[in-house]
Amino acid sequence: MSLAVVASRALDGLAAPEVRVEVHLANGLPSFTLVGLADTEVKEARERVRAALAESGFAFPHNKRITVNLAPADLPKESGRFDLPIALGILAAQGIVDARRLEGIEFAGELSLAGELRPIRGALALALAARKADPQPRLVLPKSSAAEAARVEGLDIRSACHLSDVVRALLPTDESGATRPELPHAVAEAAVPTSQALDLREVKGQAGAKRALEIAAAGAHSLLLVGPPGTGKSMLAQRLSGLLPPMTDEEALSTAALHSVSARGFDPSRWRQRPMRHPHHSASAVALVGGGSPPRPGEISLAHGGVLFLDELPEFPRSALEALREPLETGQITISRAARQANYPARFQLVAAMNPCPCGWLGAFAATGKSCRCSPEAVARYQAKLSGPLLDRIDMQVEVPAIGAAALMAAPDGDTSAVVAARVAEARERQLARQAVANGELAAGALDAACRMDAAAAHFLQSVAARLGWSGRSVHRVMKLARTIADLAGADAVGTPAIAEAVQYRRALPES
Template identity: 75%
Template sequence: MTLAVVFSRALDGLTAPEVQVEVHLANGLPSFTLVGLADTEVKEARERVRAALAQSGFTFPHNKRITVNLAPADLPKESGRFDLPIALGILAAQEVIDIRRLASHEFAGELSLAGELRPVRGALAIALAARRSSLGRRLVLPAASAAEAARVSGLDIRSASHLTEVVQSLLLEDAVALPQARAPEPGQRPPEPDLRDVKGQAAAKRALEIAAAGAHSLLLCGSPGTGKSMLAQRLPGLLPPMTDDEALEAAVVQGVSAGGFNPVDWARRPNRTPHHSASAVALVGGGSPPRPGEISLAHAGVLFLDELPEFQRAALEALREPLESGHITISRAARQARFPARFQLVAAMNPCPCGWLGAQAATGRSCRCTLDAVARYQGRLSGPLLDRIDMQLDVPAVRPAELMAQPEGESSPVVASRVAAARARQWARQGCLNSALPTGTLDAHCALTPEAAAFVRKAAERLGWSGRSLHRVMKLARTIADLAGAEAVGPAAVAEAVQYRRSLPE
């Protein structure tokens, strides 16, 4: 038999399309040709496979013309994930292993020169694609990748550490089965920062609780040292545990990123804090092939942008569509990838370049910026972006004497219990959180009392709100009512929601 076909999978965004690795041995001038739109990393497999076969005790057909075709030919292939399928195809073409058994398996793995299997990126995406295909093939992966993919149920996943182990499981006689992959137990997580550590700032703590209950975006504006970053770091500790679907979806996104997925972070809500020097591509994703950015890596978690006006204007404007849709589509000339981006945005900023606008009463320091400088600084945030941020809160400076005299507040677990109860009401009522309510269902799920409706109508006219701002205030008021356990949205909930739509200080 001079032709062997081995099944594998490429990686295209979050999808893993099937790839047939066809290996043909023929007489002629000895050569090793790799075709099928292979990237440089894939073409380098020739040297890795040659050395791995030799070091593992197998004969490499030096006197044959070897042609490896990665089909379909129009699908780009990258990374070393095809090393193992190519090596097995060469052995099958030489009739070293049972070629009939290859049809019931899928393989992926990078080979070292000694024949050891190294993990591949996107193991979870490969496993999900294999399960969706409903072909019933057994998936063979390197040990670390197999442990990651074992999170996907309903699939036969086998683990291997060396090329010889895979070959022994496919022998014509005396085959040795590979071990079943097992998902590792989640590691010990460091405790989340406690909200009790923040003294004072009762209004900011209340806003943080509301934001956690309804997954609302939040902008904290205040002078240096008022506790903006400290408050933002405590938001993940107020959020309920991830569901299995959320954990799997977040892990898949992290698995296809450059950093990969860390098993210790399983079911732990992402908390991404990119530096303000990050580019638009770093935030929303890009590259060739397209990779997820910070907004996708923060899916089902928190994205904290400190010093918001210091980010590049193009990077901030790129957040506008994902804040509305919950996903990002990255288009390139030859490829397109779609990544989830349902993140909770928390941002912090100073009110002016020097940072002390409005802080003189508590700190004794006065702002030295001109009105034009303040306007230019705040103008770095466009109106459409601010319009998409649900809550905009001023975090005032507190006098040192008052700060030291403040008693300890509620701990994060106490607040988190109220947040969980409010979220449970939302899921039971409408099947989603309030921030994700479709516009067409607002009248049904955010019904206002006559007094509340009159109040919000007058506020919208006086403050010149857009339709988006009005809808976000209604969703915010619904969350406040859920925290209070109220069925109807009354004037008190609307009045509090209106306070969180104030503009930046001038």
């Protein structure tokens, strides 16, 4: 009897817990048994490994009873990432591979029937978990997965294209002391810098909406744009990501890891670029917040560190919109199922757009000559599709009015995206130096210290809140907005003008 143990990692949400692949060979009726709460694609590894070993020229123990245990037994395992460690365990149990050279190395990779190594999902999450568990981890991954994981610094990551490459590097040292070939170190694929194609200056008119967009970018505030069709709501939303500050190393890794575990995988060309997600209004609640079995991240998590744009907001299913309420507050989402639970970060910046009424032309007659055909009851029903609690959590609700043909034909006006982004970066630096987070992410306990107001500004805010019947959350959001406005102006304290401007960004829709 012989036993071999190979280290690997599973994928559980964004976590990658360690898995010990134990391979046992014994005499008896020939069989290949795989245990340890393995999913269907893991159990199919038996046939992939058998064919890959044979095609690579290695002996498969057809006359042995093979038992493969994936420990811990209560951790669900899915995907073909355990093909490589299972194959190496079988070879080590036969003595073909030196079992001592497997120690301290983690392996993951899917095998083709010809022995080629195919990429795995979640390589970045695996690398982050390995770095957290071991100060100097060593990993062997398929070539493209290794290049993805190499973005995590401090790891010894080796890449391989074929099973035989890995086996040759792990063969026992012969009596002559000849050295074995080393697997090459993985190198992260260089990101190609892309120019900002969408410029804020391309939006004609809409000076008020542009100002609101700048404030939203500076303080990481959520934004709702309300206006008739064709006023530039989508154009404004699509240019928000170009105004945001550059991503930090931690933000870039966190965002890339989320895309790495998603169905489409991580795109190296998008490295350090803030994501811009634009789901269709027919998206379900599961598509937005995540779900499935096993749980996968939804649009709000894929927009982590970037922008989530919801066009035609009232047309989304009510259940999908209400599911956004908690992530807007906490910046994370917990997906619970009967057997599993997954936590994903969801610190996204929400930008939504909607028409003011079902026909869309409410208040647009002066600029377009088109009059609204909706009754007051129809307008109220349409706007009531957005619940009061959801509107309460959206920092800014800005009207985007219709503009005439003369303004559309005029020369571009306003500052370019580069100029606005520079002001946004300066304001964000002030916030991080003062409280370590953006104003939109301030906790209630830190709000008073960060948003110091003079007596006149405090009295003005109290009178406005009492007259409009605002909730405590609405008052806090206005304080955060005013703090961002003051930061853009370079002011230490929040004055009455900043409070007055912030109040105007909460008036586009009535709060119910």
